[in-house]
Amino acid sequence: MHTERFDIIIIGSGAGGGTLAYALGGTPARILVVERGEPVPQEAENWDPAAVWKHLRYRTDERWLDERGEFTPYTHYCVGGNTKFWGSVLYRLRREDFGEIAHVDGVSPAWPISYETLEPYYARAERLYQVHGRHGDDPTDPPRSTPFPHPPVPHAEGMAAIVDRLRGFGLHPSPLPLGVIDPGVPGGCVLCNTCNSFPCRLHKKSDAEVCCVEPAVARPNVTMWTGATARRLLTDGPGRSVTAVEIERRGEVVRVEASLVVVACGAVNSAALLLRSANGAHPDGLANSSGLVGTRYMAHLATMMQGFHPFEKNETVFQKTVAINDYYLAGPGMPYPLGQIQSQGRTHGVMAQIVVPWIPLWAYEAWVARGVDWLVMTEDLPRPDNRVTVGADGRIRLQYRPNNVQAHRQLVAEAMRVLKRLGAWIVIKHSHKNKNTTHQCGTLCFGTDPRTSVLDTFCRTHDIDNLFVVDASFFPSSAAVNPGLTIAAQALRAADHIIDTHLS
Numbered sequence: 001m002h003t004e005r006f007d008i009i010i011i012g013s014g015a016g017g018g019t020l021a022y023a024l025g026g027t028p029a030r031i032l033v034v035e036r037g038e039p040v041p042q043e044a045e046n047w048d049p050a051a052v053w054k055h056l057r058y059r060t061d062e063r064w065l066d067e068r069g070e071f072t073p074y075t076h077y078c079v080g081g082n083t084k085f086w087g088s089v090l091y092r093l094r095r096e097d098f099g100e101i102a103h104v105d106g107v108s109p110a111w112p113i114s115y116e117t118l119e120p121y122y123a124r125a126e127r128l129y130q131v132h133g134r135h136g137d138d139p140t141d142p143p144r145s146t147p148f149p150h151p152p153v154p155h156a157e158g159m160a161a162i163v164d165r166l167r168g169f170g171l172h173p174s175p176l177p178l179g180v181i182d183p184g185v186p187g188g189c190v191l192c193n194t195c196n197s198f199p200c201r202l203h204k205k206s207d208a209e210v211c212c213v214e215p216a217v218a219r220p221n222v223t224m225w226t227g228a229t230a231r232r233l234l235t236d237g238p239g240r241s242v243t244a245v246e247i248e249r250r251g252e253v254v255r256v257e258a259s260l261v262v263v264a265c266g267a268v269n270s271a272a273l274l275l276r277s278a279n280g281a282h283p284d285g286l287a288n289s290s291g292l293v294g295t296r297y298m299a300h301l302a303t304m305m306q307g308f309h310p311f312e313k314n315e316t317v318f319q320k321t322v323a324i325n326d327y328y329l330a331g332p333g334m335p336y337p338l339g340q341i342q343s344q345g346r347t348h349g350v351m352a353q354i355v356v357p358w359i360p361l362w363a364y365e366a367w368v369a370r371g372v373d374w375l376v377m378t379e380d381l382p383r384p385d386n387r388v389t390v391g392a393d394g395r396i397r398l399q400y401r402p403n404n405v406q407a408h409r410q411l412v413a414e415a416m417r418v419l420k421r422l423g424a425w426i427v428i429k430h431s432h433k434n435k436n437t438t439h440q441c442g443t444l445c446f447g448t449d450p451r452t453s454v455l456d457t458f459c460r461t462h463d464i465d466n467l468f469v470v471d472a473s474f475f476p477s478s479a480a481v482n483p484g485l486t487i488a489a490q491a492l493r494a495a496d497h498i499i500d501t502h503l504s
């Protein structure tokens with residue numbers, strides 16, 4: 001095994017790691033970004049529903065365990081991480097999400113920082129990820145110091161008609177905040193129907209590779225190793241600092257030393273890496289004096305819904321422009337939050353066929369051509385027994401029992417009523433249930449008390465001075481909007497803190 005040395009190692013290049021690499025790129029520190037995956041090639045398969053959904057071309061082939069046995073998690077290992085496949089719906093959490101909120105199934109805990117603390121970083125993250133949106137239509141919009149950097153992506157004709165009708169029902173539909181580059185402009189995003197869950201063939205989606213990793217590695221002080229998996233973090237004898245990372249790269253094991261290590265592997269893999277790195281000073285896993293590493297896993301309750309009308313063809317190509325947040329803080333006739341409804345990318349016949357494979361593709365194609373697609377999403381609450389553990393062989397085991405299910409059912413029922421009022425003859429529902437790891441978060445929650453949190457409010461571990469975790473792990477609650485912008489904003493905040501405390 002040979003040894004190399006950098007000043008900072010960032011493990012993972014997704015929303016957290018990629019954003020951090022960008023923000024630290026301008027410093028004098030010698031930075032190594034370690035990414036287990038490779039860049040996603042720009043190729044015809046990027047936009048081929050069969051390649052993406054049937055042959056799972058870009059999904060990891062890793063198998064995780066849950067209480068029923070093995071499963072393939074819905075996650076991707078590549079440069080840019082899961083942001084390559086995201087729908088690029090880039091929301092700020094609502095201001096209320098930072099406080100304690102009573103839900104029908106328990107309490108969503110307060111965050112240790114306020115919305116106002118994160119607000120300037122949200123503004124920076126929106127500029128970095130080129131977010132298009134409009135403030136004010138959504139009753140839950142938090143206050144902003146600056147307008148959205150770009151105007152909203154206009155609704156297609158069919159969606160504009162739906163928005164008018166939703167307003168007629170007394171609802172407050174609003175433009176989805178979207179990270180796309182130059183939509184509708186020659187040379188820019190072409191507003192196609194293969195965005196959410198597909199990589200962008202044109203590199204016009206605001207993902208971490210395009211917006212952060214590529215500009216970061218263009219700097220002379222940032223090096224990136226792809227196909228390089230961090231296996232273990234090594235500490236000094238007393239366990240107060242990480243001294244090196246053991247990395248497997250193209251069949252060789254390399255020891256890389258650094259004075260600062262940032263783990264950004266995604267909520268499940270970051271917890272797993274800390275657990276796998278247990279040693280004499282940290283027998284239960286690194287930074288685990290609280291016993292909380294891996295616990296409080298959350299992933300949202302999500303149901304895909306399609307309003308179907310046999311005689312109305314849906315001509316919309318880019319459908320994902322509308323949000324309904326009227327039930328976000330309280331449901332009709334009940335004081336508890338239900339969550340969010342947003343229009344989704346178009347369903348393709350192949351995607352639907354995966355659920356019931358014996359129905360022929362042409363029938364699915366005819367059906368999805370007459371449907372309008374929506375995503376209905378509810379907050380799940382942090383519970384100690386929803387957790388990531390690793391076996392003796394290092395394999396990931398995910399234990400997850402959904403909670404807040406009653407609120408989600410009620411939101412689905414509300415969405416059903418809305419879709420029926422919009423004229424749908426039939427509403428079809430589908431959920432990936434426990435296997436939906438796309439919005440994984442919360443396994444290394446941040447806080448001020450080392451007994452009740454793993455990370456401090458800047459995402460540094462309480463137990464180890466030179467170890468940070470900058471990805472979705474830090475979430476103390478999952479809220480009910482998409483997590484990506486909050487991960488990026490906190491990464492920018494952590495970067496400022498690292499610059500102030502370690503690099504000045």
Ligand SMILES: Cc1cc2nc3c(=O)[nH]c(=O)nc-3n(C[C@H](O)[C@H](O)[C@H](O)COP(=O)(O)OP(=O)(O)OC[C@H]3O[C@@H](n4cnc5c(N)ncnc54)[C@H](O)[C@@H]3O)c2cc1C
Pocket residue numbers: 011012013014015016017034035036037074075076077078079080081082083085086087088089090091196197198228229230231264265266267269270273438439440470471472473482483484485487
């Ligand atoms: C289909 C899909 C649609 C989504 N849509 C949205 C959306 O519209 N809006 C939104 O906000 N969010 C969305 N998300 C969620 C969003 O992508 C994630 O919340 C976000 O990417 C998480 O950021 P992260 O930094 O925690 O992890 P990731 O972005 O997953 O990055 C982790 C990185 O670490 C690497 N890695 C893991 N282990 C190791 C190791 N041991 N050594 C080296 N490298 C390692 C991985 O390969 C990966 O590149 C979506 C996700 C998916 C899959």
Ligand code: SF4
Pocket residue numbers: 180181188189190191192193194195196198199200201202203204205206318
């Ligand atoms: S062209 Fe636009 S809509 Fe299509 S995948 Fe790229 S970013 Fe998404």
